[in-house]
Each structure stands twice: as C-alpha cells, then as structure tokens.
Amino acid sequence: MNTRENILSIFALGGLHEIGKNMYAIEYSNDIVIIDCGNKFPDESLLGVDLIIPDYAYLVENKDKVRALIVTHGHEDHIGGIPFFLKTLNVPVYATRFTLGLIELKLKEHKLLRESELIEINSNSNLTIGEITVNFFKVNHSIPDCLGMVLRTPQGNIVHTGDFKFDLTPANNEHSDIQKMAEIGKEGVLLLLSESTNAERPGWTPSEQMVGEHLDAAFMKAERKIIISTFASNISRVQQVVHAAQKMNRKLALLGRSMVNVVAVAMDRGYLTVPDGMLIEPHEINKMDPEKVAILCTGSQGEQMAALARLSTGDFRGVDILSGDTVIFAAGPIPGNEKNVTSIVDNLFALGAKVIYGSGSSSGMHVSGHGYQEDIKLMLTLMKPTYLIPIHGEYRMLHHHRMLAESVGVEQENTFIMSNGDVVDIEDSIARQTRKIDAGNTYVDGGDVGNVGEFVLRDRKQLSEDGMLMIILTMNKADGKIISEPETISRGFLDRDFAELRKDINRITLKTVNELHEANKYNRNGMKKQIKKAVRQYAYSQTKKKPMIVPIFIEI
C-alpha cells in the first residue's frame, strides 16, 4: 500500500492554455479515468506537421491503472487523438450513440475498429470504475448527444461539464438536464472542471433557433441556387437547412466527404430527419431548375481542399456557382481562419453570387456552441463547487473564468489556473496544486507519431525561408587532399542565375580547405565547420539570406 492510496489527483494532458487536444484525467488509488482525447491543428510555425495530440507518456507508464476513456462529445478536439491513443493503450471507450458513430468513422480509417472496445452510454448510464462511480447529464452544444458528468469518489464529487451552453430553445429539442445539474449541485460538488471558451464574452449565448429563422428568410429571398456551408457535425444546423429547403420545396445535395459521412451517421442513428426523395446526387444538380436546388457543403472555414473553396474557383467537377446564386456561410470563421474565408468570399462575389457571411453571429447565420459569461455563471451557480479548475481555454479565458467564479461566490484562491501536466491533489477534501507530470505536444507528421521534433522543425524553418547550398568536395581518403573542384548545388535559395556567386563560393571553399591543410589541421568535422562559416558569411553579405549549408565530402 503506497502513501498515495487515499489521494485523489486531477490533471490535464491537453486543453489548458489552448483550444484543442482536450484530455483530462482523474486518478484515485489504482484507477485512472480519462475524459476525452482530442487533437489540435498545427499553426504555420509547425512546418509539415499534420496534427498535434497530447503527450500521454504518463498514462503509458501507468497503463495498468487506466480503466476507461469517457468521451463527452464528438468534436475533433475531443475525439481526434483516440486512434493514436488506442494504438498505444487499448482501453474501453465510453460515449453516446452519435459520438460513437463519429469515433467509429475514425477507427475505420485507421483500421482499428475491430479490436476496439466501444461502449454506448446515455445520460442515464451509471458506471463503476474501481471506487469511482460516474453519472451523466445532458448539455447543449453545437453537436448532438453531449454529456457532462459527475464522478463520485471517496474524496468527494468531481463534475466535468464537457463543452456546453444553455440553449432554452435548442433546434433539436434536446434540452440540457438543468434540474439534474441542480440536484448534483445540491448533493455537493467538491471540484468543478468547467469549460472557458467564451469566458471573455458578456451576456448569454444566442439560441440555435435564431439561425433557423435567418436561414428561412434567406431561402425565401433566394432566386436561384442556394449553397450553404457549415460544420458537418452541427446536425441541428443541418436539420434547420433541411427544414428551410422543405418549406421552399428545394432538393438538397451534399458535397464534401465529411458532410456525406457525418450526415449518413446522423440519419442512420436517428439524429437527423430528411424527407424521402429530398436528397439528390451532385450530378443531378445541373439537370434541375436552379430555384429548386440547395447544396449543403463543407468548407465554411476556408479550407483549401474543401468543397466550397473548390466551388469558388470553378474546380468542383460538375457543379458551378453562377451569377445570382446565393451562398451562405452558416458558421463564423474560427480565429485564424479569417483570411482564408474572405479570399473565398472574394471569389464568390467575382462569380456574381450573393454572399451572406460575417464574423461571429453578425450575419445571423451562426451562433456559438460555447456558453458566454452568463451561461458560465449559471453553471457555477447550479454546481456551487468548493473548488474550480477552468478548462478548455487559452490563458486569458481561464483568467476571466476565475473572475466570473469569484463574482458568484467561488473564492479566488479556490480556483486553480493550471497548465497541462499540473496536478491538483485532494486529501481529506482539501485540494492543493502540488506537483507536475510530463505533458506536452506530440506531433503527428506523415503517417507516424512522434517522428518529428524541434531539431527537424528548425531545419525546415531555415529551408523554408532561405533554402540550402550543398557544397560537394571529392578528396583523397588518406590525406584529405582535394581531387576535384568543389561543386555547389542549391535548392530554395535564389531563382535567378547566380553563376558568379557560385564561383565565389567554390573559390572560398577551396581557400578554406587549403588553409586548413597548410596549417595541418585536416579533420573532417572541423573542416566542414570552417566551410560552413566562411560560406555563410559570404552568402549573407551578398544576398542577405542565410541558406543552410551542407558540405558533402566524398573520400576516395
């Protein structure tokens, strides 16, 4: 029996100081419960990296304790890391019916579906994992079938909200379990993990129904084809598009792989109702009257390979956007995507389309799935936690969440603003932020996990800005004497002819080598270093560029 026997530990492996790769863990005695396993998309500084997932080395080290992965909902930042995680640790995955549908799509792609253990839960499920029992409550968000949960432990009750907003008139009529939340609060919440995305925004999040009203109005007004782009996973919004199309007697075509796949999962599992005969194939679009067709497609974030981007440049085979068509962005740009979106808007205007777009909810065609300040305060008021860990947010969001909590009665020192890997230990119902475990980013680059690190990324950065010079020298194996003239090859450096510069570089290389020989300092690595230094200085003085310099010695 070790000394940590009765301590309850809580930490994040992802999701703190970032939007993305959410992964939280509750550890008690011999049991670890994981909540979510998401991914994050790299910014432009991570050249060539495809995905970022949490570094879960701690869980691998403690693999005998890991009992379950519970998933709150099916967004990428909550499920995108699952295939990689299951390849390492094949633990049972608990999720709702719709969420499991999306996880299955992923596992199929990774050819992992067969060996994975997927267990369907709903808001009435009751799990017992070692000394922890878990119960659930429904929350509203921007994807169906979302859960929050209470984990009852010998140290007290821990609540994890999942991603949430309070939508009193949700488009899918699936209401939050507000009464259940109040009961949990009344029973007593020792610690609340609550999401922080919109902690900077005053007021309440608008209802999804608002989007439906604007969609209906736009459908009424449109005279020719309608093209609507939104997140495939926002099934409530897709349902509202279906309703609008139905009212105006339009057929609906789906474009984009994820739209087709996710809509199929949603229809198959009963989360989306589409009237018989409404869906048409893309190749049928051109055969119909423009005023009788609507197209629902991916690409609302300006993704270059998605359907909308290709439509906007005329590169979608068989479907054209023509003058007088109406294009609706039924999703605001996520921060960072603004420029890609507006460049598509430009193309669409140039095609003569009427374009309905805008940031946030300004066009009426988007509402956030994350609660604003009043939603967050309502959650705190329902739960009345002793301790709070704001999760799911960048630093300023966590910081604002703490201030909101203080305004509704959570003492400031009882809110823990943590980083990934920081651990809160609870003993005798007292929580303390004490220690730190390893946590960080794991890069998925190409097909593989963890094959790229800072070293290669630094090289890629230099190559991307200044290119490289390879300087090839053939020399005698015995004494290092030059056999043939140096030769310089470049890639990504200068475009125009640089014969003069190349001659100079070869001359400088030769001079450097000869000087070292005269001083009797022949040593492969020392010589390479000197060549690099001399050529780097010269190249910079002539071009203000700092190419990577790779001396290649052939010894014969």
Add this chain to the structure above:
Amino acid sequence: MNTRENILSIFALGGLHEIGKNMYAIEYSNDIVIIDCGNKFPDESLLGVDLIIPDYAYLVENKDKVRALIVTHGHEDHIGGIPFFLKTLNVPVYATRFTLGLIELKLKEHKLLRESELIEINSNSNLTIGEITVNFFKVNHSIPDCLGMVLRTPQGNIVHTGDFKFDLTPANNEHSDIQKMAEIGKEGVLLLLSESTNAERPGWTPSEQMVGEHLDAAFMKAERKIIISTFASNISRVQQVVHAAQKMNRKLALLGRSMVNVVAVAMDRGYLTVPDGMLIEPHEINKMDPEKVAILCTGSQGEQMAALARLSTGDFRGVDILSGDTVIFAAGPIPGNEKNVTSIVDNLFALGAKVIYGSGSSSGMHVSGHGYQEDIKLMLTLMKPTYLIPIHGEYRMLHHHRMLAESVGVEQENTFIMSNGDVVDIEDSIARQTRKIDAGNTYVDGGDVGNVGEFVLRDRKQLSEDGMLMIILTMNKADGKIISEPETISRGFLDRDFAELRKDINRITLKTVNELHEANKYNRNGMKKQIKKAVRQYAYSQTKKKPMIVPIFIEI
C-alpha cells in the same frame, strides 16, 4: 504623333484586389503621373519573402514619360515601395511635410537620400505636369498630413481621394477640406478614384476623439505603470496619450525603434507637442514610482520582435511588466494578426497585468482611419463623379463600393471594378475599360529585388513540409559504373533514427542504377529521374512524407 495622343489612361499597378502596395497612374500624351508607391507584407505561403512591391515594368519601359510620384500620405502601403522604385527610376517625389519626414527615414536606411529629389507640397499647392495640373485637398485619416487631389486634364477632372474618413472632431484639429471637395465636385468630376477599405461596414466611422476619452478614463483608473501600444504613425493617438499622461502627471517613455523615430519626426516638424521634461529614457522607468510612469511602445499587432511582445515575455532588458500594471492595446488587430495579438494578451494576463484589448473599436481604444459606408457615400455625394474606380480594397470591398455608389446615383455600368494592370481609356470624355498592361507582384527577398520566383518558392514549400534526401553516388566517369555504395543524407525529414529506411533507400538506389545499366540505359539525367521516382515512392509508402530527393552524382 501617335494615335493615343488625346487619350487619357488610368490604371493601377497595385492596390486592387488587395490591401497593400498602392500605386496608381494617370497617363496623358507624353506624361505619366504616379500616385503612391507602397509595399505589402507577404502571407505565410510566400516562404522567406520579406516584402512585396508593385511590378512597375511598364513605367520602366516608358521611363521618359514618368514626370512625378505624388504621395498621398505616409503609411507603408503608400510609401514602402519608394526606395526600390527610386533606385530604378529617379523621379521627383511630391509629398507633405510629415509624409516627407517618413520617406526620408526610409531613404536614409537605403542610402538614397542624397540623390533623391523630394519636393514638399501642402493642400494649397498647385502642380503643373505637362498638360495636367494638380490641386489638393486635406482629408482625415490615421496619420497626419493626408491629401486627396484633383488632376485637371484636357479630357476632364480626375479625383483621387487618398485614404480618408470624415472626422468632424479630429483629435489634431486638422479638418477635412469639405468645402473644397464640394467645389471640386461642383466644377465637375469625370472620374473618381476612391478608397474602399471599409465599404462593407455600415454607418459612419467613429471620431478619433472617442479614443481620447477612453484613454483618459483608463489613465484615471490605473494604479501602477501604464503600457500603451499603438501604431507609431498614428500621431493623433500619440498626442492623446501625451495629453492623458499630462493630466495624470505621468512621465512618458518610448520603446521600439519606429516609435522613437516617428515621434522624433513628428515633434521636429511640429505635428506633436510634448511638454518639456515629460519624456524619459527607458532606463529611468525603474527608478520612478510606477504610478508616475507611462510607456508608449510598438507591437500592437503582435509583431514578434516589437517592444510589446518582448515586454510580454520578460525579454526587454531593463523594463518589466509587473502585477497590477495596465496594458492598453490602442489599435485593433488587422485581419490576420488576431492570433499573434491574443498570444501576447495571454502572456500579459499571466504576468498579472490588467489588459485592455479587443477587436475593432470594441474596447474603445481604437477607431478606424478608413471611412465606413456613410463616409464613402458622402465622398461620392460631394464629388458626384460620372465614372468611379473603387480602389484600395479586396474584391468584396470594391464590389460593395459599387453598390454604395449606385445608391447615391452613379450608374452601375459607370463603376469599373478592375484588377491591377487593367486600363481605363478616356476619349471625348467617354471612359472605357479596354486593355491590360503587365502588373503583378515583385518579391523582395533578402537584400535584393526580384531574385525569387514561383520555382524557388515551390522548392521552399516542399522543403518546409517534408524536408529533403540527398543521395550521393560515386561512379566511373567513362561507363557510369558505381564505385562506392550510395550514401543518403537528410535535412528536415525525420527526427528519430531512420537507419533502416536509409539502408532501404540505398538499396533501392543501387537496384535502380543496376537495372538501367543492364538495360544499357546509362544517361545521367534519365538515371536521376528513375532514382527520384523509386525513392519517392518508397519513402512515401513508409512515412507518408514526400521529401525532395536530390541525387548527387560524383563522376571520377
């Protein structure tokens, strides 16, 4: 006498379908007048490129006709291309006193000041250039001393607005010449070139005075040091910071090279008044009571090397941001800069600072310098042009500008939505968009202009994402037979050891070479092509990466 003798031609070499590198030209008979010569900053797809300037090959071809470069104001997107342009075509530059001050800073850096011909003008100046006379009118913007102009030509009057808003209570008390504009309009405007930046925004641009009120309030409330970041060139805002500091009896320190330089120009030329003894040096900050100091610095756009970014990470020698300090972003993020700004906001909150920030004018600390829809309509109403060319904007802005013009009486077909290089020819006072001249982007990469093109950029992109493999083969010069085993070097490809993969690549290379030899197909280039193909396929199958493959043959 050629046939184009009496035709007036108008075109842009930059500024259309973009925000940046403004350069417009008016050509009549043997005279060309240039208006502005700006630069633009590259997006992340232009790896390693430092700046983009207009391609002015047409002007070089017609250099004997180019009489003058008239500059409307001193922002980078209007003056940043001047040093490069003057190196090619040394024409006289006409600009106001403050604008000239900023141009001189640039020319000094490029060591061009001495040979340049700079001519100071003001709103009462009268220029005669060939058969064209030019008069000016003052406009409000976000930098001092801005001009619009009317060019009187034998074909009619052409008006160029410069960048403008209508601020009836400008902070510097320099009012727009609205009456003069009305007179010009009454005299008759054949064609108006008017800026379009905010053509999508309804209403009027708020007055710069609003920022002053918010600054005063924030200074009243602040208990410790105040750090304010804004554009150095926004001298009205700098002046308002000076006033706020004066009222609260705080000293002011300037951080950041462009802040120091531009403030010096503004003070020297009488555009900024700072009480004696108010300015202190950075090293004096720590010696003073925090409640007696304010710091004005660069970096409001999140620029990584600017003062504010360095302050936020504790990397500014001698100056620290401490808990309780107030940091004010007195400039909203330009689209595309949001992420860099919020990451600095995060750092500042983590230091315990109070941070006042927000997009656009939501924090009250920023107003746009570009007129909103009502400002644009007022300009159109004052000028009542027969023809309109919306300038200075991306496509959707030009498009909205056309709709605004239609709403105040400019016929839709009389608005020309053009691209850079499109020419409007006017003959007998009838304007037609007819022909196209060369126009495009010229990249400044390193110290040099035009040394990088699509080819090198494509290489850099591949290198940046997938790195490269160099495969070195030593062979007999006579028959191409292999002398020593192939050797593979990589850069930017994989991090972890890939000894196995490297062995496979060497084996595949050898196999490819031997097969070609057996088939008697030795030919350097053919062999390199086959090696690239075989190795590329294999590397992709193993790693899902597509490194650049460079076979290097050493023939002895």
